[in-house]
Amino acid sequence: MGTRIALVDDDQNILTSVSLTLENEGFEVDCYHDGETALRGLGRRPVELAVLDIKMPRMDGMELLQKIRGDSSLPVIFLTSKDDELDEALGLGMGADDYITKPFSQRLLIARIRAVLRRASQGEMDMSAPNIVRQGELLMDPDRHLCSWKGEEVKLTVTEFLILQALALRPGMVKNRDQLMDAAYGESVFLDDRTIDSHIKRLRRKIRVQDSTFDNIETLYGIGYKYRA
Template sequence: MTPTIALVDDDRNILTSVSIALQTEGFLVRVYNDSEAALRALIDNPPELAVLDIKMPRMDGMELLRRLREKTDFPVIFLTSKDDELDEALGLALGADDYIAKPFSQRLLIARIRAILRRLQPRDQMGTSTTPSEPEPEPMVRGKLEMDPGRHKVRWNGEPVTLTVTEFLILEALAMRPGFVKSRDQLLDIAYQDDVYVDDRTIDSHIKRLRRKFRQIDPQFDAIETLYGVGYRFDEE
C-alpha cells in the first residue's frame, strides 16, 4: 500500500512545492490550507503521517494536534517558521514525532518522513525489502505491560494504550531491560535516528506524555522511574 501524507499549511507555495516533491517520491498526498477543514478530514480518514505548520490562522498547529490526539495516533511532523524552544517543547508534549524549522530542505523532510514510517512499519510499504528468513519482532511482556512491536500495539493490565512512534520506541527501549537505566542520550539515539538532532529535554517531554497516557488507565502507574541526573528505567514489579 502506498503511504498517504497529509500536508496542512496556510502557505500555498509550500503546499504546492512539497506535494510535488512527495508525489515524485511515490507518496499519495492530501493538502489542506485550512486547519479546521483538515481536522475533520484527518479524523474521518487518517493518513499514514501528517506534516503540520504551527503558525496558522483560526486554529494553529498546536491546537490542531491536540484535537487530533484525542481521536488519532498517526505520526506528526511539525513545521515552524522560527526557532522557538517553547513551541518545540509544547509540540513534543502534545505528541509530535519530529520538528523541522523553516526554511527547510525538502530532501531532509522526505528523509524524516521515511524514517518515521520505517519505524512504524518495519516490514513496510515503503519499498524496502526484507529477507524471508528475517524473524518477526517478538511480543514482549513485562509485568502488566504487553508490547507487540510487529503490530505497534501496547496494553497495560489488558487495556490498550495508544502511543506515537517515538513514544513506542522509548518505552520499548526501557522495557527491554527492566531495572537497567538508560540515559537521555541513549534514548535519543534510539528514538531519533537518521541524523535527526534534538535537545535531550525532548525525552523528558515524551516521558511525561507516556506517564500521562498510562495513568489515564491506571492512576497508580509508576513503572517508569526517573533517576535524577542519570536517566530513566522501567520497573516491571
Template sequence: MSVTIALVDDDRNILTSVSIALQAEGFATRVYSDGETALKALVDNPPDLAVLDVKMPRMDGMELLRRLRERSELPVIFLTSKDEELDEALGLAMGADDYISKPFSQRLLIARIRAILRRAELRATPSDAEPQTPEAAQIVRGRLAMDPARHRVTWDGKDVTLTVTEFMILEALAQRPGVVKSRNQLMDVAYQDDIYVDDRTIDSHIKRLRRKFRQVDTEFKGIETLYGVGYRFGEE
C-alpha cells in the same frame, strides 16, 4: 498501495511544492490550508503521517495537534519557524514525533518522513508470513508490559497510548532496567539516517512519556533522570 502524507499549511506555495516533491518520491498526498478542515479529515480518514504548520487560520497547528492527540497517535512532523523555539518545545511536549524549522529543504523533510514511517513499520503487527511467539516478543518489567508487535504498552494492566518515537525510547530504556542511556544513545534509537536533533528533543519526549504514565498512575516514577548523564528505567 501508496503511503499517504497529509500536508497542513496555509501557504499555498509550500503545499504545492512539497506535494509535488512527495509525489515524485512515490507518496500520495492530501493538502489542507487550515487546521479546522484538516482535523476532521485526519480523524475520519487517517493518512500514514501528517506534516503540520504552526500558524494557520481557523485553528493553528498547536491546537490541531492537541485535539488530534486526544483521538489519535498518528505520526506527526511539526513545522516551525527558526525564531519559534518555544513552539518547538511545546509541539514535542504535545506529542509531535519530530519537528523541522522553516525554511527547510525538501530533501530533509522527505528523509524525516521516511525515518518516522520506518519506525512505525517496525511497530506494526507482523504478517502471517513472519510467525513469531508473541510472549517472546514482549517486554515485562515489573508493572510495565510492552508488546512491540502490537505497539501496545500497559502499566498495571492499564493501556498507555504512545507515539512511535515515544515507544522506541521507552523500549530502549526498558530493555535494560537500571542501565543509564545517554541522550545521544536515545537519539540514535529514535532518529536514524544521520538526522540531527538536539538534547531538548529527547527531553521533551521523556516529559511526555512521564505525563502519559502519570495519567494512569499519579505516583509513576519508572523513568529516572541522572542529571548530566541521561535516563534509565528504574528497577523495582
C-alpha cells in the same frame, strides 16, 4: 498505492512544492490550508502521517495535534518557522513525533517522513534511539543534540546528554551506575563509579540554573538513580 500523507500549511507555496515532491516520492498527499478543514478532511480520509505547520489561521498546528491525538496515534511532523516556535512546540509537551525548521530541504523532509513511518510501522521494535524523548517538562532531541526543560534550552555535553536520555527514556526505572555507564560509553568501558555521580551533579546543576525546583533525578541510596516524571 503509496502511503497517504496529510499536508497542512497556510502557505500555498509550501503546499504546492512539498506536495509535488512527496508525490514524486510515491506518496499520496492530501493538502489542507488550515487546521479546521484538515480536521474535517482527516475524518473522511484517514492518512498514515500528518505534516503540520505550527502557525496557521483558525486552528494552528498544536491545537490540531491535540484533536488528532485525541483518538489516534497518528504520526505527526511539525513544520516550524522559527526556533522559538520550536521551543514552544516542544515546551508545551506536544506529542509530535518530529519537527523540521523552515527553511528545510525537501530531501530532509522525505528522510524524516520515512524515519517516522518506519518507526510507526515497526512500533517500538526500533531500538535505534527515537528521535524525541519527552517526559513531562523535559524534552530531548538526540538528532539535534537539543535538550530543553520547561521550554528553555539546557546545554548539555555529550556524556550528560546520554546519561539523562537513558534515565528519561524509562522514567521510574532504577538505573545503577553500570547501566548508566553503558548508556554513556557503551559496554566494556571501566571507569570509577563516582564518575557517574559527577555527571549527575553537573546535570542537576545545569537544569537548576533555569529551574531551581528541579528534582526529577532521584537518588536511590545504594542502588543508583532514576528519573521521576
